[in-house]
Amino acid sequence: MSRIQPLRDEDVVDRIGADLRSAGYTTDGVADLLGDTANEALGRGIWWPALHATAAGAAANARLSSLVRLFLLGADEPETAVAEAFPSVTVDVLVDNGVLERTDAGEVRAALDIRPHADDAREYLVVSDQDAAMRSGPVARDHVLGIGGASISLARAVIRAPARRVLDIGTGCGIQALHLDAHSDEIVATDTNARALALAAATARLNGMRWDLRQGSLFDPVAGERFDLIVSNPPFVVGAGEQDYIYRDSGVAGDALCAELIRRIPEHLNPGGTAQILANWIVPTDAEWTERVRGWLAGTGLDAWVVQRELADPVSYIALWLSDAGESSEAVAQRGAQWLDWFTESDIAGIGMGLITLRRRIDGEAGEPDQVVEEITGAGEEVTGHEAEAFLARRHYLRTTTDAQLLAARLSTAPIFLEEQSLPGEQGWQQVSATVRRPGGPAAVLGVDEVSRALLAGCRGEVPLAALIELLADFHGVDADALAEAALPVVREAIGRGILYQAT
Structure with missing residues (x-):
């Protein structure tokens, strides 16, 4: 049975917000109170240095120390200290609104997680x-x-172009909507969980925002409506179809929820609009993971960039999701065994996890949908909103630029590193391969030979590509047209990875 919804009184939410702000309950305020060592440890999930720091800092800022212990450390606090931390609202009202609860020992503990969060x-x-x-x-x-690794990854990956109408499917406590507010005129946020919508409403009000919150599954609450941007961190966990926990379990078997979400996006996306989805997908024992996701995209007409960031074996995947529910060891063992049996019976070799970025073409754009499906797992190569937007722009440039136009273009090389791999031999170190890499770019790496290295070095935005190729052809004593034919695929690949771009 669902619990009584918390924070029903908007006036109480306003007073809570005022008290938290007046106590300095911000990311910087908490960091200053704890100090660098304890604050960094808390970020890694080590809580006891922060508890020690709040005791030491209580004299300087007793209100902030109590708030940190309540909401960030889960500690029990004397009621008198909590009353001092919230001068505008009584403890009884906070208990009645589901923010706090009393313990058998006569103290008070937090029933909700309320925490500061910041971006740029x-x-x-x-x-x-x-x-x-x-x-x-x-x-x-x-x-x-609350705030977790997946929600932060999606927030960082969202393209932050101005948008008139945006849709956040599976909003939860409202993390995505928070970040969407800065560049969106109207935000519609949906969830199947009534409690999630109640907490999202409180999050919005605490931050002075207004969102159109609607209850329902996937696109059901927005039938017939279209948006410029759609984001979703849905309950994508792959399982047999139970719904033990609403935040992770969709209630449908396998990865069918993500497949349905992708299938229905075209009818709700404005021309030129984008959608960005966190998803999990089944990797069968007898097929490539790319085939499954390409099957989701077939018939949508959408351009797509699918990036698999992780591939988990069944045991690791199940352990990941069983670890955060707080169940007993016996319950974990039983549920894990049943889950693993289902994976085995379903011939599942692993689960892919990643980001899907989609774009609906503007009316009149010709050609087949441009769909890139790839694995990018390197540290520091996460997809950001800037990189996603640039990727789509580069793919559009490549589709709409002929070879003749490319040869006439003046190209520049992005800031890149040349990396050479050599092995020791009889004549000393002998180079066996070389690559260029754009730091921070997802899969922004390109193998190069002597000629392509020289070509990239010559791309300074000063002369047309054809002129550079003619110079290289003369130097190496080869036919310019033949060299151009060989070089153009490399140039296009370099443009696609953001290593080359057309100078303006």
Whole structure:
């Protein structure tokens, strides 16, 4: 049974926000209170240095110390200290609104997770349920996740171009909507979980935002509507179809929810609009993972960039999702065994995890959908919004630029490194391969030989590509047309990876 929805009183939310801000409950305020060592440790999930730091800092800022212990460390606090931390609202009202709860020992503990969060633009306050590490026993079926690695990855990957209407499917506590607010005129956020919508409403109000919150699955709450941007961090966990926890389990078997989400996006995306989805997909024992995801894209008419960031074996995948629910060892063992049996019976070799970026073409754009499906797992090669936007722009440039136009273009080389691999031999070090790499670019690496190295070095935006090729052809004593035919695929690949670009 779902719990009574928290923070029903908007006036209470406003007073909570005012009290938190007046106490300095921000990312910088918490960092200053804890100090570098304890704050960095807390970011890695090590809580006891922060507890020690709040005790030491209580004299300087007792209110902030109490708030940190309550909401960030899950500690029990004396009621008098909590009353001082919230001068504008009583403890009784906070308990009634589901923010706090009283313990048998006569103290008070947080029933919700309220924490500061920041990006390059501003500070936020985010309301969610406390995770299993903060409480004893399993989380509730309608548990609402807070800020996590997946939600931050998606937020960083979203293209931040101005948009009139945006849709956040599976909003949870509202992390994506928070970041969408800075560049969107209207935000519609949906979730099947009524508790999630209640906490998202509180998150929005604490941050002075207004979102159109609707309950329902996938696109059901927005039937007939279109958007310029769609984002989603859905309950994508691959399993037999149970729905033990709403935040992770879709209630449909396998990866069917993600497949359905992709299938329905075209009817809700404006021409020129984009969609960015976190997804998990089944990797069968007898097929490539790319085949499955390409099957999702078939018939959509959408341009796509699918990036698999991780591939997990069944045991690792199951362990990952069983670890955050707070269940007993016996329950974990039983559920894990059943889950693993289902994977075996379904001939699943592993689960792919990654990001899908989609674009609906503007009316009149010709050609077949441009769909790139690849694995990029390197550290520091995560997809960012800037890289996703640039990737789509580069693919459009390559589709709409003929070889003749490319030869006439003046190209520049992005900041890149030349990396050479050599082996020791009888004549000393002998080079066996060479690559150029654009730091920070997802898969922005290209193998080069002597000629392509020289070509890249010569691309300074000063002369047409054809002129550079003619110079190289003369130097090496080869036919210029033949060299151009061989060089153009390399040039196109370099443009596609952001290593080359047309100078303006």
